[in-house]
Amino acid sequence: MLSHTPRVIRLWEVSRMRVLSFKVEDDLLELLEEYARRRNIPKSEVIRRALRQYINSDKDRPYVGKYIKIYS
Structure with a gap:
């Protein structure tokens, strides 16, 4: 007899x-498109993972851009 595992879809996510x-x-x-196709995952998921990885790897690096001084 085959057992079927129910597939859970997290609609809240x-x-x-x-x-x-x-x-x-x-x-x-x-x-x-090629990356997502080879791994059988949606392009949106690839982009989400890449964004998380990029942001997490860059968050401890000091900001080297220009700061704008605001006078009040």
């Missing part, structure tokens, strides 16, 4: 996500 639109070069889009 999906429903709390927001849509983000951005521009990307054709070659980068092709790389993204």
Whole structure:
């Protein structure tokens, strides 16, 4: 007898996500599509993982941009 494991879909996770639109070069889009296809995961998931990794790896690095002084 085959046992079937129920598949759990976390609707609360999906429903709390927001849509983000951005521009990307054709070659980068092709790389993204290929990466997602080979791993059988949605492109959105690839982008979410990449953003988390980038932000987490950069958060302890000091800011080297310009600060704007505001006078009140």
